[in-house]
Amino acid sequence: xxxxxxxxxxxxxxxxxxxxxxxxxxxxxxxxxxxxxxxxxxxxxxxxxxxxxxxxxxxxxxxxxxxxxxxxxxxxxxxxx
Numbered sequence: 001x002x003x004x005x006x007x008x009x010x011x012x013x014x015x016x017x018x019x020x021x022x023x024x025x026x027x028x029x030x031x032x033x034x035x036x037x038x039x040x041x042x043x044x045x046x047x048x049x050x051x052x053x054x055x056x057x058x059x060x061x062x063x064x065x066x067x068x069x070x071x072x073x074x075x076x077x078x079x080x081x
Contacts, residue, residue, distance in 0.1 A: 005068050007041065007061030013072070014040040014080045025074050039071045 022040075026033040034042065039053055054065045066072060 003072070005064055005066075007027055007055065007064050010064050011041060011061070013079065017075055019079060021075065021078050025038070025071055028074065029070065036071060040075075063064045 021037045023033050025031075026036045029036075041055075055066070056063050056065070
């Protein structure tokens with residue numbers, strides 16, 4: 001399901017994740033860890049990709065549109081546990 005939030009909201013979610021979460025998400029989804037970091041605003045495209053997410057510049061850090069919320073959903077589960 002498509003979803004849109006601000007970039008600042010996405011960074012807030014990332015900042016709330018427990019240590020090691022990027023690695024756990026990557027392992028669970030069989031992705032490169034840098035791909036998961038890029039999902040949260042990272043820019044290491046030599047080692048990772050972007051998947052299911054689009055960034056648009058604007059106030060408050062801009063907006064983030066998700067085509068695929070799988071990584072976001074796993075992150076939210078880790079925060080609420």
